Amino acid sequence: MLPAFASIYFGFSLQNVRWGEIMHVSGAISLGLGLCVLSSTAFSTAKEPIEPIEPAKITDAAKVELGKQLYFDPRLSKSGFLSCNSCHNLSMGGTDNLPSSIGHQWTIGPINAPTVLNSSFNLAQFWDGRAKDLQEQAGGPIANPKEMAFSHELAVNVLETIPQYRASFKNVFGDQNITIDQVTDAIASFEETLVTPGSRFDQWLKGDETALTQQEKSGYQLFKDVGCTACHSGPAVGGMSYQKFGLIKPYITDNPATGRAAVTGNEYEKFFFKVPTLRNIELTYPYFHDGSVWDLGEAVDIMAELQLGRTLNKTENTQIVAFLKTLTGDQPDFKLPILPPSQPDTPRPDVK
Amino acid sequence: MLPAFASIYFGFSLQNVRWGEIMHVSGAISLGLGLCVLSSTAFSTAKEPIEPIEPAKITDAAKVELGKQLYFDPRLSKSGFLSCNSCHNLSMGGTDNLPSSIGHQWTIGPINAPTVLNSSFNLAQFWDGRAKDLQEQAGGPIANPKEMAFSHELAVNVLETIPQYRASFKNVFGDQNITIDQVTDAIASFEETLVTPGSRFDQWLKGDETALTQQEKSGYQLFKDVGCTACHSGPAVGGMSYQKFGLIKPYITDNPATGRAAVTGNEYEKFFFKVPTLRNIELTYPYFHDGSVWDLGEAVDIMAELQLGRTLNKTENTQIVAFLKTLTGDQPDFKLPILPPSQPDTPRPDVK
Numbered sequence: 001m002l003p004a005f006a007s008i009y010f011g012f013s014l015q016n017v018r019w020g021e022i023m024h025v026s027g028a029i030s031l032g033l034g035l036c037v038l039s040s041t042a043f044s045t046a047k048e049p050i051e052p053i054e055p056a057k058i059t060d061a062a063k064v065e066l067g068k069q070l071y072f073d074p075r076l077s078k079s080g081f082l083s084c085n086s087c088h089n090l091s092m093g094g095t096d097n098l099p100s101s102i103g104h105q106w107t108i109g110p111i112n113a114p115t116v117l118n119s120s121f122n123l124a125q126f127w128d129g130r131a132k133d134l135q136e137q138a139g140g141p142i143a144n145p146k147e148m149a150f151s152h153e154l155a156v157n158v159l160e161t162i163p164q165y166r167a168s169f170k171n172v173f174g175d176q177n178i179t180i181d182q183v184t185d186a187i188a189s190f191e192e193t194l195v196t197p198g199s200r201f202d203q204w205l206k207g208d209e210t211a212l213t214q215q216e217k218s219g220y221q222l223f224k225d226v227g228c229t230a231c232h233s234g235p236a237v238g239g240m241s242y243q244k245f246g247l248i249k250p251y252i253t254d255n256p257a258t259g260r261a262a263v264t265g266n267e268y269e270k271f272f273f274k275v276p277t278l279r280n281i282e283l284t285y286p287y288f289h290d291g292s293v294w295d296l297g298e299a300v301d302i303m304a305e306l307q308l309g310r311t312l313n314k315t316e317n318t319q320i321v322a323f324l325k326t327l328t329g330d331q332p333d334f335k336l337p338i339l340p341p342s343q344p345d346t347p348r349p350d351v352k
Numbered sequence: 353m354l355p356a357f358a359s360i361y362f363g364f365s366l367q368n369v370r371w372g373e374i375m376h377v378s379g380a381i382s383l384g385l386g387l388c389v390l391s392s393t394a395f396s397t398a399k400e401p402i403e404p405i406e407p408a409k410i411t412d413a414a415k416v417e418l419g420k421q422l423y424f425d426p427r428l429s430k431s432g433f434l435s436c437n438s439c440h441n442l443s444m445g446g447t448d449n450l451p452s453s454i455g456h457q458w459t460i461g462p463i464n465a466p467t468v469l470n471s472s473f474n475l476a477q478f479w480d481g482r483a484k485d486l487q488e489q490a491g492g493p494i495a496n497p498k499e500m501a502f503s504h505e506l507a508v509n510v511l512e513t514i515p516q517y518r519a520s521f522k523n524v525f526g527d528q529n530i531t532i533d534q535v536t537d538a539i540a541s542f543e544e545t546l547v548t549p550g551s552r553f554d555q556w557l558k559g560d561e562t563a564l565t566q567q568e569k570s571g572y573q574l575f576k577d578v579g580c581t582a583c584h585s586g587p588a589v590g591g592m593s594y595q596k597f598g599l600i601k602p603y604i605t606d607n608p609a610t611g612r613a614a615v616t617g618n619e620y621e622k623f624f625f626k627v628p629t630l631r632n633i634e635l636t637y638p639y640f641h642d643g644s645v646w647d648l649g650e651a652v653d654i655m656a657e658l659q660l661g662r663t664l665n666k667t668e669n670t671q672i673v674a675f676l677k678t679l680t681g682d683q684p685d686f687k688l689p690i691l692p693p694s695q696p697d698t699p700r701p702d703v704k
Contacts, residue, residue: 072443081438081454091424091691098701102433106458108703283693295696331690338683339443341635344647349450351460 049229050237052202053118053279053329056193063172067190069165069337070183076155077148079104080349084141084187088116090332093283094194099291104149105352111257112291115284117332118277120192121236127273127289129242130263134188139180152180158347159183164340196280196329204326212326219323222316227308237278237327244272245289248309251302255290282325297321401581402589404554405470405631405681408545415524419542421517421689422535428507429500431456432701436493436539440468442684445635446546451643456501457704463609464643467636469684470629472544473588479625479641481594482615486540491532504532510699511535516692548632548681556678564678571675574668579660589630589679596624597641600661603654607642634677649673 058064070076074083087101087109088094094115096102101109111127119125125137141147142155159165159178169178172186201220203211212220223229232238242260245251251271260272273289286292287299300320304310312320410416422428426435439453439461440446446467448454453461463479471477477489493499494507511517511530521530524538553572555563564572575581584590594612597603603623612624625641638644639651652672656662664672 074441074444074448079454080450081448086433089426091689092426093693096426096433097694098432098703102431102703106703285694294694294700297696332688334688336684336686336688337443341445342449342637342646344649348646351450351454351458 048205049224049233050201050205051235052205053195053197053199053235055197056195058193060172060189062168063186063189064193065190065337066168066172067186067188068334069168069339070187071190072337073339075158075339075342075346075349076142076150076183077104078150078154078349079148079351081351082148084116084138087113087141087147090116090194093117093280093331094119095284097285099286101147103147104145107146109146111255111289112286114276115280116191117194117196117284118236118239118279120195121234121277122239122274123241124274127257127276128259128263129274134191135181135184138184138187138191152183154347155183156180158342161343161346162340163343194332196331199279199327199329201323201326202329213322215319216322216326219319219321220326223320223323226304226310226312226316228303228320231275231307232278238275239277241275242269242272243275243307245306246271247307249306251288251306253288253290253292255292257289259289278324278327280328280331282328283331296324300324400557401576401585402553402557403587404557405547405549405551405587407549408547410545412524412541414520415538415541416545417542417689418520418524419538419540420686421520421691422539423542424689425691427510427691427694427698427701428494428502428535429456430502430506430701431500431703433703434500436468436490439465439493439499442468442546445469445632445683446471447636449637451638453499455499456497459498461498463607463641464638466628467632468543469546469548469636470588470591470631472547473586473629474591474626475593476626479609479628480611480615481626486543487533487536490536490539490543504535506699507535508532510694513695513698514692515695546684548683551631551679551681553675553678554681565674567671568674568678571671571673572678575672575675578656578662578664580655580672583627583659584630590627591629593627594621594624595627595659597658598623599659601658603640603658605640605642605644607644609641611641630676630679632680632683634680635683648676652676 071084074081074086076083082104087096089096094117096113098113100111101113103109114127119137120134123129125131125134126140131137131140139152142150143152156178159169166178169182170176173182175182200211200216204217223232231241231243234240245259257273258270260269261267281287282296285296286294287296288302293299293302297317300317301312304312423436426433426438428435434456439448441448446469448465450465452463453465455461466479471489472486475481477483477486478492483489483492491504494502495504508530511521518530521534522528525534527534552563552568556569575584583593583595586592597611609625610622612621613619633639634648637648638646639648640654645651645654649669652669653664656664
């Protein structure tokens with residue numbers, strides 16, 4: 001029964017795609033969501049494919065506070081100049097709003113920095129999912145020579161010379177010694193709090209009919225009808241599966257990233273990327289893994305054409321863009337963290 | 353009568369210095385302060401040469417909020433990556449804790465970034481005082497090709513495409529058009545709020561005898577007795593005059609900055625720099641205009657030797673350092689600003 005339903009749902013756009021490929025990658029999640037979409041079209045009482053975001057439940061406030069300091073601390077980089085917040089800037093939708101990020105010695109990174117907002121909903125981290133969770137991700141840029149260019153050992157060495165950090169780590173982890181696992185654990189705990197509830201769309205989902213305009217509601221209906229929710233669903237409106245970018249028509253780019261294939265070694269996963277969240281999409285330009293598109297309307301047209309084989313008219317595009325802008329939620333709401341000073345024996349930054 | 357007093361005060365350290373030079377540069381301020389020091393030694397009821405910092409009085413909250421956003425907005429730079437806060441990081445004592453700052457394309461700047469904290473007390477801005485006030489200073493880095501590498505015109509062009517900024521500027525300045533003078537005025541208004549009252553030293557100044565330890569009080573007395581307050585006085589414990597760095601013995605550095613002479617063209621003002629504030633000095637390492645000294649104790653020894661011809665013993669140095677650390681006040685206490693998104697017609701950042 002499932003394949004029958006699925007083929008009805010996918011039928012309009014997947015003529016040229018091998019069924020096994022879809023089944024392998026999308027798996028039960030997308031298929032299940034496909035069914036949800038079908039249901040919501042058929043029955044008005046059905047559950048929506050997008051779920052509201054709930055505020056973060058903080059169970060260890062001290063760990064979150066420590067993680068927040070570390071997130072803003074450029075001493076986790078070789079130069080002492082770059083922090084997590086440099087490229088995942090919480091003043092700017094958790095991104096740097098650049099096609100790809102600037103790293104140590106102004107090295108231009110290979111791929112667009114995904115937003116950290118709502119990243120705890122992702123099935124894995126990075127565009128290619130090579131980190132299984134936020135903690136594993138947090139260790140990546142610190143030691144990447146094109147990003148923060150440090151090493152885990154050197155970062156820990158710096159922190160260990162700073163009495164206030166030693167006290168915070170001891171308080172949170174009960175340990176005399178600081179480890180990189182503690183560092184990334186604390187950063188991940190902070191990042192888990194970076195969810196954005198309260199969007200107008202979520203207000204509507206929760207029953208406030210006045211939260212959206214008619215144009216925005218039409219946009220959402222169209223978003224479902226044309227099939228966007230097959231991938232962009234769940235609380236983060238994405239992040240739950242890997243999908244091929246250029247499913248119906250190839251995506252032309254000079255960015256060499258092959259996505260999921262580089263992680264699994266599977267040729268058929270070439271150009272499969274983690275579906276990005278659409279939460280706060282109006283803040284997280286430029287779009288796509290190569291950061292090549294700055295205009296949300298243009299991005300919507302490209303996605304419709306390449307992924308769904310569909311050409312949207314101007315009205316449809318405008319409606320979907322209007323809907324997408326209702327996904328902007330409450331942005332990070334906390335005081336700028338104050339960092340404890342280095343000491344005379346703290347290893348010094350090296351900008352070279 | 354004044355020269356007689358002054359010669360008593362300066363006598364111990366100025367054997368090799370032309371009196372006219374001192375008179376010219378220090379002028380009434382330092383001389384007056386020298387008298388204060390003498391008085392405070394002679395009479396216990398005398399006024400202290402350091403005054404407490406009072407909390408900022410905010411008269412135009414909307415302008416301050418706008419200035420805060422602009423201060424954190426990297427779109428005032430060519431690359432879209434560097435903001436005022438990149439080098440005057442409010443999480444780190446209003447500095448970058450680097451010998452000299454990193455600018456566009458990782459250009460290493462020529463001089464140590466002074467703290468923005470309490471900078472409204474300075475007689476002028478930059479180490480050489482080439483900007484008369486905070487507003488004039490704010491325009492400097494934006495257009496400096498080694499710093500933010502933008503132009504005033506381009507920065508304004510960016511802001512004008514962002515509806516939320518247009519609305520904020522109109523609200524604050526009542527004008528349809530955004531100008532660079534409005535931009536720097538707003539930034540300066542925000543910076544004027546960046547004062548740090550509440551230090552333990554100020555608590556003591558206001559009558560709380562328990563706010564300082566005996567060691568810290570001894571350090572302050574020594575700070576006055578050896579003559580530091582001749583220049584490091586007033587609410588910011590500095591910032592009120594230009595002084596020659598290397599007064600008694602020359603300061604050896606490979607930094608080519610000539611200080612005040614480069615502004616005035618006066619040869620006798622070579623190596624004259626604005627006396628830096630000592631407020632929050634434990635946070636604003638590394639020290640001096642070349643950022644060459646990381647240890648506060650070492651900086652104190654160098655200053656005593658080069659400026660006062662005095663060799664401090666270990667106990668004296670420890671006491672003065674202990675006193676200086678009581679000058680750390682309340683750090684910036686506000687929520688991380690959230691920036692309004694660019695629009696499709698916003699000029700795009702250029703990292704090249």
